[in-house]
Amino acid sequence: MVAASQAESSSGFRETVRRAFNDPSTVEFRRTSAATVILIFGSVASLILESMALGEPVDSWLAVAETILVLAFTAEYVMHIWVAPDRWKYVKSFWGLVDLLSILPALLAFLPNAGMRVVRTLRVLRVLRMIKLMKLASDQARLSAQRASKQQSSFASDITIYAMALATVLVISSTLAYYSELDVEDTSFSSIPAAMWWAIVTITTTGYGDMVPSTVPGKVVAAATMFAGLALFGILTSVIGRAVMTTLFGRPAEAESESHGESTVRSSRAPAPPIPMSDVAVTVLAIIAVALMVFETLPGVGDDYASWFTNAEYVLVAIFTLDYIRCLYQAPDKRAYAFSIGGIIDLLSILPTYLSLLDVTGLEALRALRVLRVLRVLKLIKLAFAQRAIKVAGEGKSNTFAIDLQIYAIAVLCAITVSGTLGYYAEKDVDGSAFTSIPAGMWWGVVTLTTTGYGDMVTQNDAKLVQPVTAMGRIIGGATMLVGLALFGVLTSVIGRALLQSLFGAPSGGGGSSQNVASASSTARS
Numbered sequence: 001m002v003a004a005s006q007a008e009s010s011s012g013f014r015e016t017v018r019r020a021f022n023d024p025s026t027v028e029f030r031r032t033s034a035a036t037v038i039l040i041f042g043s044v045a046s047l048i049l050e051s052m053a054l055g056e057p058v059d060s061w062l063a064v065a066e067t068i069l070v071l072a073f074t075a076e077y078v079m080h081i082w083v084a085p086d087r088w089k090y091v092k093s094f095w096g097l098v099d100l101l102s103i104l105p106a107l108l109a110f111l112p113n114a115g116m117r118v119v120r121t122l123r124v125l126r127v128l129r130m131i132k133l134m135k136l137a138s139d140q141a142r143l144s145a146q147r148a149s150k151q152q153s154s155f156a157s158d159i160t161i162y163a164m165a166l167a168t169v170l171v172i173s174s175t176l177a178y179y180s181e182l183d184v185e186d187t188s189f190s191s192i193p194a195a196m197w198w199a200i201v202t203i204t205t206t207g208y209g210d211m212v213p214s215t216v217p218g219k220v221v222a223a224a225t226m227f228a229g230l231a232l233f234g235i236l237t238s239v240i241g242r243a244v245m246t247t248l249f250g251r252p253a254e255a256e257s258e259s260h261g262e263s264t265v266r267s268s269r270a271p272a273p274p275i276p277m278s279d280v281a282v283t284v285l286a287i288i289a290v291a292l293m294v295f296e297t298l299p300g301v302g303d304d305y306a307s308w309f310t311n312a313e314y315v316l317v318a319i320f321t322l323d324y325i326r327c328l329y330q331a332p333d334k335r336a337y338a339f340s341i342g343g344i345i346d347l348l349s350i351l352p353t354y355l356s357l358l359d360v361t362g363l364e365a366l367r368a369l370r371v372l373r374v375l376r377v378l379k380l381i382k383l384a385f386a387q388r389a390i391k392v393a394g395e396g397k398s399n400t401f402a403i404d405l406q407i408y409a410i411a412v413l414c415a416i417t418v419s420g421t422l423g424y425y426a427e428k429d430v431d432g433s434a435f436t437s438i439p440a441g442m443w444w445g446v447v448t449l450t451t452t453g454y455g456d457m458v459t460q461n462d463a464k465l466v467q468p469v470t471a472m473g474r475i476i477g478g479a480t481m482l483v484g485l486a487l488f489g490v491l492t493s494v495i496g497r498a499l500l501q502s503l504f505g506a507p508s509g510g511g512g513s514s515q516n517v518a519s520a521s522s523t524a525r526s
Helices: 002-022 027-051 056-083 087-092 094-101 104-108 116-149 155-181 192-203 216-248 252-259 277-296 306-330 334-338 341-357 364-395 401-427 438-449 471-504 512-525
Strands: 459-461 464-466
Touching: 002 027, 002 056, 027 056, 027 116, 027 155, 027 192, 056 087, 056 094, 087 094, 094 104, 094 116, 104 116, 116 155, 155 192, 155 216, 192 216, 192 471, 216 471, 277 306, 277 364, 277 401, 277 438, 306 334, 306 341, 334 341, 341 364, 364 401, 401 438, 401 471, 438 471
Parallel strands: none
Antiparallel strands: 459 464
16 A cells, blocks of 8 residues: 555656656746756856856856756756656657756766866867757747747747747857867957857857957857858748737738638727827927937037036926826826836936936946936837827728838837947947947947948957957947847838738738739639
8 A cells, every 4th residue: 555655656746747847838847947947047157157267266166056057957867867758769869968968078077087178178068058948949939839820929939939049059159169269379269258249240140350260160160150140030030020910910810811701890990099299299309309419429519518418408308207207197007107118218218317416427337327318219119100000090001011111210210329329338438449429339330230240340459459348338239239130120021011912912921912812813714
């Protein structure tokens, strides 16, 4: 009786472990996935810190952390084998080999004949733990497919998959490049974080040229990174395209009902309310405020008209504050508005000026908040979408190409302004910086958004021409490159939809095109 009870308990625990590793629909699986992600990023953080040579106390803590991580990944590998229906098949499978390689370097390092070069080579294999992230991405892809089959938006799932793939390629390529170039004299690949800047420039095909591998292994890694960047761009274009088609231009369910020949009756759409003149006025003032901020950074202009710019800023902030209070007062759910993207942008756009009135902006971190004023330009996008809603309500979805291009142009303008401003504030204090003003930063933003990468916006640093040298500048640069790819994906979708509509008479992704073609064929036969 006791043996039977123990066997039943063991079977129940094995079933729980099986669900935790193999059943995406369970709570156990979601918790295990979250724990795995934490372990993966903890391992990557350990590898990155180790490359920065921070000293003995940190190295000791990293050794302890690596021991804990190896034990955790080993336990995961053993449990995977335990619950696998065919254990030998799992061991030989791709994910089984990845799980094994994620713990093998640490285990082989304890061999008595493992020299320093062997140990260092084996350490590189630890980065393969990032590939485990793609296993979670494949599970996320299945959930995305299920949502798409139910005519539900899968944008959040798709963008999560893209982020996982991007993080995997970024970490693996930068780590392999760092170890490939480590022994090169005066190498620019001085650490994994430094190599990450090279990786993001390569992945996005921007190619500034400030960091170039010189060894054969480094060039092989670079070539693989370039092709991986093209693959990631294809994924991003697909994700953005599907989101644009389903969100802006109608869900497939609508066209599907038409393609089945059902008598569809369009629900009477209430006309969209006109845009309040107060919103138009606030948007115009926001553009003026951003323009003043841009001109204020021009050499000589800011100093000559400092008092004028300051007074204009106070007047505009007073108006924006009243508008924020008005929106908060009129919102049905005040908490929802306060924590919405629009509400947060409205608050952040006025916060820096009030901090200056409190005389706390002498601190460098708080003074940097002045850059948040550039967020006012995003009000343009809000106004453009309101105009699109009115056009859709009045003329239908088939006549939105012009307004869609306008929204794209506004998005590009906002991206250039925001990236140029952030780049200027991040790099302006660097000796020899070419970011002498926001307009200069906007030129860099255009070159970076389009992934052209001229490399003319450089800083002279120890006789080397480099791109953004501050950590914040490089983060802004990487984000600008990715935004540029996303904007290209939007443009591709908008142009593609217009082209298909002109050829087939219906938006892409719908059943209308096939219906029109069938109708035309029927008419010809008659």
